[in-house]
Amino acid sequence: MRLFTFILVLVVSALRSSAVGSENWNGHWIWQDAESPGQSWVAFRKVFDLDEKPSEALASIAVDTKYWLWVNGRLVRFEGGRAGAPSMAQPWKRVKPVEEMPASEKPRNTWYQQLDLAPYLVEGENTVAILVWHWGRETHKGYHIDSGQGGLYFQLDLPNKTLSSDSSWRAIQHPAYDPEAGEVDRMVVRSDVAFDANKSLGDWTEKAWYKNNYNDASWPAATEKGRVPDAPWHDLVLDDVPHLFDHGLKSYTAFSSGHFPFVSDGTPIKARLPANLQVTPYLVIESQSGGELITIETENKLNRVETYYTTRPGKQAYEGYSWMNGHEVIYDIPAGVTVHDLKYRWLSVGQIEGSLTTSDGDLQRLWDMGANTLMVCARDNFMDCPDRERALWIGDVADQTSYLFYVMGDDGRALLRRAIRSTFLFSEDGSYGALGPLRLRDLLSQNLQFAFQCVWEYYLNTGDRETLEFSLPYIRTYLAKWEMGDDGLPILLTGTSPDRWNWYDWGVKETQDITILQTALYYAALDSLRKMADELGEPETSAWAAKRLASMKAAFDQAYWTGNYYSSVPEKLQDDRANAIAILSGLAGHERYEAIVENVLIPNHYCSPHFEWMVNLAMFDAGYPEAAIERMTTRYRGQIDREWLTTLYEKFPNGGSYNHAWNAPNAIIARRIAGIEPTTPGWKEFVITPTLLDIEHLHQKVPSIAGVIEFGWDRTQDTTVFKIKVPEGTQAQFKLPKSTHPKNRITLNGKKIEPPTVQPLTLQPGTWEIIAK
Numbered sequence: 001m002r003l004f005t006f007i008l009v010l011v012v013s014a015l016r017s018s019a020v021g022s023e024n025w026n027g028h029w030i031w032q033d034a035e036s037p038g039q040s041w042v043a044f045r046k047v048f049d050l051d052e053k054p055s056e057a058l059a060s061i062a063v064d065t066k067y068w069l070w071v072n073g074r075l076v077r078f079e080g081g082r083a084g085a086p087s088m089a090q091p092w093k094r095v096k097p098v099e100e101m102p103a104s105e106k107p108r109n110t111w112y113q114q115l116d117l118a119p120y121l122v123e124g125e126n127t128v129a130i131l132v133w134h135w136g137r138e139t140h141k142g143y144h145i146d147s148g149q150g151g152l153y154f155q156l157d158l159p160n161k162t163l164s165s166d167s168s169w170r171a172i173q174h175p176a177y178d179p180e181a182g183e184v185d186r187m188v189v190r191s192d193v194a195f196d197a198n199k200s201l202g203d204w205t206e207k208a209w210y211k212n213n214y215n216d217a218s219w220p221a222a223t224e225k226g227r228v229p230d231a232p233w234h235d236l237v238l239d240d241v242p243h244l245f246d247h248g249l250k251s252y253t254a255f256s257s258g259h260f261p262f263v264s265d266g267t268p269i270k271a272r273l274p275a276n277l278q279v280t281p282y283l284v285i286e287s288q289s290g291g292e293l294i295t296i297e298t299e300n301k302l303n304r305v306e307t308y309y310t311t312r313p314g315k316q317a318y319e320g321y322s323w324m325n326g327h328e329v330i331y332d333i334p335a336g337v338t339v340h341d342l343k344y345r346w347l348s349v350g351q352i353e354g355s356l357t358t359s360d361g362d363l364q365r366l367w368d369m370g371a372n373t374l375m376v377c378a379r380d381n382f383m384d385c386p387d388r389e390r391a392l393w394i395g396d397v398a399d400q401t402s403y404l405f406y407v408m409g410d411d412g413r414a415l416l417r418r419a420i421r422s423t424f425l426f427s428e429d430g431s432y433g434a435l436g437p438l439r440l441r442d443l444l445s446q447n448l449q450f451a452f453q454c455v456w457e458y459y460l461n462t463g464d465r466e467t468l469e470f471s472l473p474y475i476r477t478y479l480a481k482w483e484m485g486d487d488g489l490p491i492l493l494t495g496t497s498p499d500r501w502n503w504y505d506w507g508v509k510e511t512q513d514i515t516i517l518q519t520a521l522y523y524a525a526l527d528s529l530r531k532m533a534d535e536l537g538e539p540e541t542s543a544w545a546a547k548r549l550a551s552m553k554a555a556f557d558q559a560y561w562t563g564n565y566y567s568s569v570p571e572k573l574q575d576d577r578a579n580a581i582a583i584l585s586g587l588a589g590h591e592r593y594e595a596i597v598e599n600v601l602i603p604n605h606y607c608s609p610h611f612e613w614m615v616n617l618a619m620f621d622a623g624y625p626e627a628a629i630e631r632m633t634t635r636y637r638g639q640i641d642r643e644w645l646t647t648l649y650e651k652f653p654n655g656g657s658y659n660h661a662w663n664a665p666n667a668i669i670a671r672r673i674a675g676i677e678p679t680t681p682g683w684k685e686f687v688i689t690p691t692l693l694d695i696e697h698l699h700q701k702v703p704s705i706a707g708v709i710e711f712g713w714d715r716t717q718d719t720t721v722f723k724i725k726v727p728e729g730t731q732a733q734f735k736l737p738k739s740t741h742p743k744n745r746i747t748l749n750g751k752k753i754e755p756p757t758v759q760p761l762t763l764q765p766g767t768w769e770i771i772a773k
Contacts (some may be wrong), residue, residue, distance in 0.1 A: 027164025038136025100112025103148030142439030266335035298326025344652035350411025395446030452528035488555030515568035516578035
């Protein structure tokens with residue numbers, strides 16, 4: 001144990017030392033002179049001269065909490081900054097409720113972001129303008145840690161000089177933004193935004209405060225509040241996740257340019273979005289007298305953010321900077337106000353890069369809805385839902401991991417790395433920061449799931465050895481919290497910290513077999529630890545895990561096999577979740593599969609979507625693909641048939657949030673129907689094992705880290721055509737479905753081959769066509 005504690009200390013120390021030291025920063029943290037209340041907006045300006053247009057100009061920007069950046073009047077970054085924190089500035093002890101602890105008792109380092117301003121700078125006079133939104137609060141959902149003080153740090157490194165934030169900048173609390181706007185939500189840190197155009201600084205006009213020709217002589221000088229690494233911001237750590245992709249201002253489908261202008265009759269205007277998206281609403285209106293209050297929200301009943309805009313006389317534009325989500329944006333515009341334009345801005349973590357097209361309408365709907373759900377549940381980090389709480393529950397992240405690599409590209413992989421590192425960096429006494437970064441919220445089931453369905457899957461899909469090395473000591477320390485009993489099985493725990501919750505799933509009440517679930521999840525996590533140790537050359541850890549695995553394998557059947565399924569209370573519990581995990585973990589032998597599926601997984605529909613995809617996966621692996629698809633589509637039927645719905649619900653049939661991260665039907669489609677999975681880290685080698693079912697057409701595009709993989713088939717009555725694209729530097733093993741051999745005539749790129757009796761076909765980089773007649 002001492003060895004692993006020492007390793008853990010080394011890892012944490014290395015992460016802290018990776019923060020940029022104060023010797024690299026020559027500016028000051030600045031703010032207005034007065035300490036700002038939470039939810040305050042402060043505008044900054046700096047005018048400076050350049051002798052020539054620079055070839056490079058790297059800007060480093062850190063704020064608490066969000067910023068918007070203009071250079072020479074051009075919007076360069078929309079919503080920079082990142083909620084949360086990169087790491088603890090020094091160890092701190094959580095005391096419940098942690099969100100009420102003063103900032104000084106939970107010091108954290110601060111993210112900074114970099115961007116090249118060279119394209120926006122000119123010879124002569126230049127203006128940098130930055131609007132900073134200081135949230136100044138936390139909630140018990142844990143996704144943000146407040147520094148306790150608004151601040152801006154800016155440094156522009158030019159070829160011959162450096163421009164940094166200091167008292168030569170101008171700063172003013174933006175008078176149009178009301179820090180007391182709306183109600184303070186107990187779960188979402190972001191607030192409503194209220195903007196009074198009568199107090200504006202020319203925003204959204206050619207005379208705006210962020211334009212070059214604005215006269216800021218009446219603004220006070222910025223106040224220097226400290227240097228790096230002074231408290232409360234401490235060290236600066238580079239934000240290595242790409243900035244959100246800005247899709248720009250878009251017109252609503254029902255409100256193209258031909259619909260404008262019109263005069264509002266006071267009826268709320270419902271503007272349909274192309275899908276459930278994270279958006280900021282935009283409008284152009286005209287008021288005769290001013291003073292009307294416009295309210296903007298979405299139809300989403302769990303949306304926690306609204307925008308309030310008070311008009312001034314004349315024509316005016318406005319965009320609400322606090323994002324909301326839903327299928328419709330609702331503008332409540334008083335009667336008599338002329339509407340000239342309505343738009344929305346959509347920001348996302350990259351773009352959807354993977355795709356599926358299929359002749360099966362149900363599978364197509366589930367794929368599209370699942371992909372949309374993944375995208376709307378990602379921003380500053382992954383989150384369980386974008387409306388009710390926006391929290392980083394790591395069990396939800398593990399569910400997202402199951403299919404993230406089939407939908408998202410580099411941006412998604414980078415954000416998942418962030419989620420993994422954040423979870424471990426905010427650990428306490430060996431327990432994960434599982435509702436981080438602020439809360440510990442120790443959930444045994446999600447912590448165990450995180451080890452094998454998130455960390456190991458991340459490594460397998462990326463080959464990121466550094467993150468695997470970083471993660472292993474934390475997982476080893478956590479799994480050592482279980483002691484082994486005399487029966488050869490781990491002694492069950494109800495939690496490993498004071499902030500524990502012995503929760504496993506929603507679904508049908510009193511159907512969860514906690515004993516089997518925890519045991520099987522622990523076995524799966526142990527097995528993943530063993531694989532990690534073998535991969536990294538850690539024989540001591542591998543042997544420790546292997547010894548426990550062998551003990552559990554020998555004892556599990558004797559303790560819990562009833563003859564038809566696994567149960568700790570056979571007369572009461574026949575849990576689909578527990579028996580599915582028994583299959584997926586490897587605790588259940590192949591000889592048990594048929595009984596488990598027939599007696600539990602087919603008849604018992606108890607679990608929520610959190611476990612449904614795992615049940616479906618277990619049924620596929622047990623040799624019941626048709627039954628798995630029947631179960632999956634039956635459980636999702638009420639959502640598939642709702643044509644307006646583009647994301648998936650938290651509970652079956654349609655309860656809770658209607659955009660919940662833990663849905664993963666895409667994992668079944670991509671990994672079992674298309675059958676595409678990596679077999680070596682980083683997709684250097686992968687397997688394609690399709691399950692054709694009765695699907696006539698399917699095409700799957702996988703944006704793997706090694707390159708785009710494409711696979712699909714088209715079927716007629718007597719012919720199946722498979723098409724495969726294998727990226728450079730990789731190799732595929734293609735397993736022909738049993739229905740295509742051994743009596744079929746097989747051609748490979750036009751050349752007849754013998755139907756393979758020993759699977760699979762090895763395919764090198766290139767494009768392949770296999771025809772089976």
